[in-house]
Every structure is written in structure tokens, then in C-alpha cells.
Amino acid sequence: MSGTQNILEVSDLKVHFPIAGGGKVYAVDGISFALPPGVAFGLVGESGSGKTTAALACARLNDITAGTIRLNGQDITRIEGEALKAARRDVQVVFQDPYASLNPRERAGAIVRRPLDLLKVGTPAERAARVDELFALVGLRPDQKELFPHQFSGGQRQRIGVARALASRPRLIICDEPVSALDVAIQAQILNLLARLKQDLGLSYLFISHDLAVVQHLCDRIAVMYLGQIVETGSRRQIFTRPSHPYTHALISAVPSPHAIGGASSRIRLMGDPPSPISPPSGCRFAGRCAHAQDRCRQAAPPLADTGEGHAVACHRANDPEVVAAREALIRAAPSG
Amino acid sequence: MTATSTTPASAPEAVSPGRQAWRMFRQNHSALFGLAIIALIVLASVFGPYVYTVPPREMVWMPLTPPGESEYLLGTDYLGRDLLAGLINGGRVTLTVGLSAAVLTVLIGITVGALAGFFGGRVDDVLMRITEFFQVLPNLLFAMVVVMLFSPSLLNIAVAIGVVSWTSTARLTRAEFMRLREMEFVKAERSIGAGNARLIWRVILPNAAPPLIVVAALSIGTAILFEAGLSFLGLSDPNATSWGRMIGDNRPYILDSSWGVTFPGLCIFLTVLAISLVGDGLNDAFNPKLRQR
Numbered sequence: 001m002s003g004t005q006n007i008l009e010v011s012d013l014k015v016h017f018p019i020a021g022g023g024k025v026y027a028v029d030g031i032s033f034a035l036p037p038g039v040a041f042g043l044v045g046e047s048g049s050g051k052t053t054a055a056l057a058c059a060r061l062n063d064i065t066a067g068t069i070r071l072n073g074q075d076i077t078r079i080e081g082e083a084l085k086a087a088r089r090d091v092q093v094v095f096q097d098p099y100a101s102l103n104p105r106e107r108a109g110a111i112v113r114r115p116l117d118l119l120k121v122g123t124p125a126e127r128a129a130r131v132d133e134l135f136a137l138v139g140l141r142p143d144q145k146e147l148f149p150h151q152f153s154g155g156q157r158q159r160i161g162v163a164r165a166l167a168s169r170p171r172l173i174i175c176d177e178p179v180s181a182l183d184v185a186i187q188a189q190i191l192n193l194l195a196r197l198k199q200d201l202g203l204s205y206l207f208i209s210h211d212l213a214v215v216q217h218l219c220d221r222i223a224v225m226y227l228g229q230i231v232e233t234g235s236r237r238q239i240f241t242r243p244s245h246p247y248t249h250a251l252i253s254a255v256p257s258p259h260a261i262g263g264a265s266s267r268i269r270l271m272g273d274p275p276s277p278i279s280p281p282s283g284c285r286f287a288g289r290c291a292h293a294q295d296r297c298r299q300a301a302p303p304l305a306d307t308g309e310g311h312a313v314a315c316h317r318a319n320d321p322e323v324v325a326a327r328e329a330l331i332r333a334a335p336s337g
Numbered sequence: 338m339t340a341t342s343t344t345p346a347s348a349p350e351a352v353s354p355g356r357q358a359w360r361m362f363r364q365n366h367s368a369l370f371g372l373a374i375i376a377l378i379v380l381a382s383v384f385g386p387y388v389y390t391v392p393p394r395e396m397v398w399m400p401l402t403p404p405g406e407s408e409y410l411l412g413t414d415y416l417g418r419d420l421l422a423g424l425i426n427g428g429r430v431t432l433t434v435g436l437s438a439a440v441l442t443v444l445i446g447i448t449v450g451a452l453a454g455f456f457g458g459r460v461d462d463v464l465m466r467i468t469e470f471f472q473v474l475p476n477l478l479f480a481m482v483v484v485m486l487f488s489p490s491l492l493n494i495a496v497a498i499g500v501v502s503w504t505s506t507a508r509l510t511r512a513e514f515m516r517l518r519e520m521e522f523v524k525a526e527r528s529i530g531a532g533n534a535r536l537i538w539r540v541i542l543p544n545a546a547p548p549l550i551v552v553a554a555l556s557i558g559t560a561i562l563f564e565a566g567l568s569f570l571g572l573s574d575p576n577a578t579s580w581g582r583m584i585g586d587n588r589p590y591i592l593d594s595s596w597g598v599t600f601p602g603l604c605i606f607l608t609v610l611a612i613s614l615v616g617d618g619l620n621d622a623f624n625p626k627l628r629q630r
Contacts, residue, residue: 088528088529093524097521100521101525102522105353118529147349
């Protein structure tokens with residue numbers, strides 16, 4: 001296995017959920033991306049954009065309608081049984097809500113040990129030692145192993161969640177909005193923990209968030225999702241200094257920033273709600289809310305086109321002077337990135 | 338108990354959800370009272386026959402003797418049998434049938450409900466149609482038919498009661514499973530390699546347990562009432578005398594000896610009341626909203 005092989009390769013992934021009375025929810029509708037080793041890949045978008053569905057599909061926690069997912073080069077889209085268990089050792093999940101993701105009837109130590117038992121990692125004696133090691137790694141005391149989840153704070157619970165995800169020594173961790181349920185002060189602690197673990201253990205992250213500030217802090221590459229599709233993807237620098245899709249503009253202008261005080265007029269306000277994922281529009285899915293939309297946007301869906309250096313945008317007017325001018329105004333208003 | 342939450346957690350003490358519930362239950366006086374009554378009745382039924390050795394099925398005195406007029410404290414029935422001995426020995430039969438019927442109710446109900454709620458879709462459709470079929474049958478009539486088709490032995494009576502009363506447990510279990518299967522800790526458990534069997538029985542079921550324990554407790558009371566009803570109608574094991582059977586036997590003489598039906602009736606009433614009190618107490622004890630105080 002070469003060191004340059006992608007940890008995760010998703011191609012044309014589709015996850016459709018049937019709904020009662022016929023019809024489908026097109027939650028994830030044809031997304032592709034690749035995750036090189038040691039990279040934190042941010043998947044951002046608003047609620048309902050399909051980012052969590054896509055991420056959980058990568059951990060084989062959703063039924064996959066079409067497309068392929070490769071983990072370390074192995075196609076894991078349809079594997080079952082022992083093969084799936086073996087794959088699970090290499091990809092683990094940190095869930096969104098630490099109040100819901102820990103079994104309330106199990107002790108913290110048992111929760112962290114469970115993946116070792118179920119995925120048959122090491123001998124029983126090694127597993128006990130590994131649990132102690134994991135508790136230390138995420139900053140918990142060994143005497144807290146006997147406690148139940150309700151005896152921990154939100155931040156401590158998320159540390160337990162991180163320890164459980166790390167137990168089987170996975171190379172890829174899928175973080176599903178791991179800090180959105182936490183207080184801001186605690187968010188920073190958990191983000192710093194994740195950053196440190198990535199460094200020390202050489203982990204790769206698929207990081208789901210609706211909060212660009214969080215993604216900016218942790219991620220090397222970013223993909224922006226809208227209504228089940230990726231509308232823009234690039235490096236952190238590309239996304240924050242040359243955001244090319246009008247939707248990305250809106251997301252970036254929504255990041256609270258101390259520079260923006262008094263400059264509220266520069267904020268892009270999106271009107272209305274995203275269209276229904278049950279019957280997505282035929283043209284560009286963002287056209288209905290886009291300030292720059294033209295007739296052709298409503299008629300034909302723009303392909304995700306590479307503009308060079310791995311920066312890809314799905315917008316007919318990405319290089320149009322009007323859209324570029326909007327970007328310049330945005331970057332001037334918020335000198336971050 | 339004042340300072341446990343304020344002192345720094347130098348030596349944290351593990352508090353399991355079960356222990357939390359027991360703390361709540363302990364403060365509930367009516368539930369404790371119910372528990373005491375149940376303990377008394379169980380002790381009397383289990384050990385009573387060895388202490389009070391009057392044979393329950395033999396004529397020991399003049400028939401229809403009122404309470405307090407002989408050495409037989411609660412009087413005698415229409416065949417001159419000692420009522421107290423009947424109650425003590427009948428308790429065994431009543432409790433055994435009630436308990437085994439409740440166990441059967443809960444086993445069938447939880448299995449059907451768990452599979453329907455966990456798998457959903459077609460499995461759910463099929464199992465729920467079966468559940469509805471049993472729901473619309475008139476319970477008493479169906480149980481009577483079952484008992485009459487087979488012989489009225491204790492086992493058959495317990496089975497008949499169990500077979501007609503599992504539907505509400507199944508529906509409750511299904512609802513709990515549908516709620517819990519979407520929880521993140523179930524997804525988490527799947528992501529660390531748990532299969533369906535583990536998810537159903539080891540992960541979701543323990544978390545669905547609180548309401549099911551309440552229902553299980555209450556279903557013992559229901560089963561005892563059901564058994565009494567069947568016995569009253571004459572569908573009882575001819576070799577075993579339950580409280581319900583005693584009421585049924587003494588019914589024709591109710592005008593001459595009210596005590597013949599009053600005492601077994603009282604026993605049934607007390608038992609079912611106590612079970613209800615305990616059930617309510619459990620319900621409160623498992624309610625996280627009441628736990629904060």
C-alpha cells in the first residue's frame with residue numbers, strides 16, 4: 001500500500017430514501033471526492049444539504065443507492081459480515097450529539113472498550129490496557145472509567161466519543177458536527193483535541209459542519225454541499241480567498257467576524273428555503289435563491305468544473321465579472337482566510 | 338446526601354440508571370406499601386401451607402360457619418372447608434398462574450414488538466397485522482375457547498391468558514424500538530461492528546426496559562384478574578383451587594355466607610392494588626423528569 005493512495009475515494013455517491021406514498025428524498029445525489037492521507041476534509045452546507053447522510057454512508061451506516069466508496073483502495077460499498085468488520089476498524093465516527101451517542105446504560109470504560117471486543121482487536125489483556133491509554137489520550141482520568149454517561153459534562157462525553165472512535169486505531173475518522181452540540185468554550189477544547197490527535201496519530205478526518213469558522217480552524221480541504229450535491233471544492237485557502245460559487249459567498253459572509261461590525265450591509269442574505277430534496281429543480285439547484293441567476297441557470301445544471309489547482313466550481317457564471325466583483329467585495333469586507 | 342454533588346469528584350461514585358431509579362422508588366411511600374403487601378402475600382403463599390397445616394380441600398367443620406365462630410378463623414365454605422387454608426393454598430395457584438401468564442405475555446409481546454420496531458418495513462407490516470388480529474378478538478371468549486379446546490390445566494390457563502394479552506406490550510415495545518433505533522448510540526454501536534441481534538437485545542432493549550418493566554408488573558395484576566374471571570366461569574384446573582375458583586364455588590351461597598366470596602375477593606383486590614401501586618412507583622422512578630429533585 002503506497003503512502004500516496006487516497007484513504008477515501010467517493011465516486012458518484014447517491015443516497016435516496018423512499019418516502020411513504022411513493023417518491024424519494026434525493027438526500028445525496030451524485031457526489032465525488034477523494035481524501036488523501038493525513039488530510040482533514042471539511043464537508044459544509046446547511047441543514048438538509050445531505051452532508052451528514054453522505055458522511056454516514058462512507059461509514060456504511062446508511063443504505064447506499066448508487067456509486068462507490070473506496071477505503072484504502074478497497075471497494076466497501078457492498079461488503080458485509082467479517083469483511084465489513086475489518087473495514088470498520090479503519091473508519092470510525094465521532095457523532096454530533098454527545099448526549100445521544102453514548103449508551104446511557106453502559107459505563108464509560110465499557111463504551112470505549114466495546115469496539116475492541118466487537119471488532120476483535122488484540123487480546124483481552126491488551127484491550128484493558130488500550131482503554132487506559134485511550135482515556136489518557138483524550139484527557140480523561142482512569143477513575144472515570146466506572147462512571148455512567150449522565151455523570152459527565154458535554155465536553156467530557158464528547159471526549160469519550162472520541163476515545164471510542166480511536167479505539168481500533170482507525171486511519172480515518174468521520175466527524176459528524178462533533179462540536180455543534182457543545183458550548184463555545186468547550187468547542188475550542190474539542191477542536192484542539194482533534195487537531196492534536198490528527199498531528200500525533202497521523203489521522204485523516206472527514207469533517208462535517210455547518211459552521212465555516214470551525215472548518216477553517218481544522219480542515220485542509222473543503223467541499224461545499226447544497227441540496228445533495230457538491231457546488232464547490234478546493235483547498236482551505238482557495239475556498240476562503242477565492243470563493244467562486246455564489247452559495248459559498250453567502251456561507252462565508254454568514255461567518256460572524258469582528259471585522260464585520262458596522263459593515264452589516266455587506267452580508268449576503270439568502271431569501272427563502274432550499275428547494276425540496278423530494279423534487280429538486282432541474283437546472284442549477286441554487287438558482288432560485290441566487291442573486292446572479294440567469295435563464296440558463298434555471299434550465300441546465302452546471303457541471304462541477306475544475307478551474308485549476310484542484311479548485312472546482314459548479315456554476316455557469318463563476319468567472320462572470322458580476323460574480324467575481326461580488327467575491328472581491330466579500331473578501332474586502334472580511335479580511336480573513 | 339447533601340454534599341455529594343458539590344464536593345469535588347476526587348473519588349467519583351458510579352451511579353447506574355437502575356440505582357437512580359431505586360433511589361426514586363424508595364421515596365415513594367405508596368409504592369413501598371404496595372411492595373410490602375406483595376411481599377406479605379408471596380411469603381404467605383409460599384410458606385403459609387407449612388405453617389398453617391389445615392388441609393384446604395377437606396371438610397373440617399360445619400358448612401357455612403361464619404368467621405370467628407370456630408377455631409377456623411375465617412369460617413368455612415359450603416362444603417365445610419376451611420376458608421383461611423383455602424386462601425393460603427389458593428394464593429399459590431393464583432400467583433403462579435398470574436406470574437407465568439405475565440411472563441408469557443411479556444415474552445411474546447417484546448419479541449414481536451422488538452422485531453417489528455427494529456426492522457420496520459415489511460416485517461413490521463406482517464407482525465402488526467398479526468397483532469391487530471389478536472387485538473380484535475374478544476379476549477375472554479378467545480381464552481375460554483383455548484381452555485376448553487385443551488384441558489383446563491394450570492399450564493393451559495396461563496398459556497391462554499398469555500396468548501390473548503400480549504398485544505399492548507408488543508405495541509409499546511415497537512414504539513420504543515422505533516424511537517430508539519434512530520438514536521445516535523445505536524448508529525455508534527453499529528459503526529463499531531455490532532450486528533442486528535446485539536443491537537436488538539443488548540443495546541436497544543435495555544434502554545427500552547423502563548416502560549416495559551412497568552407494563553410487565555401491571556400485566557401480572559391483569560393476569561390474576563383474568564384467571565379469576567375464568568375460574569369464576571368454571572374454567573379452572575379441577576385439581577387446584579385458586580382465589581377466583583373459590584369465588585365461583587361460593588357464589589350460589591352468597592346470600593347465606595357472604596364471607597365465602599368476600600375473603601378471596603379481598604385477596605385478589607389487595608394483590609392487584611399492590612401491583613398497581615408498585616407499577617405506578619416504577620413508572621415515576623424511571624421518569625427522568627421527576628429525578629432532578
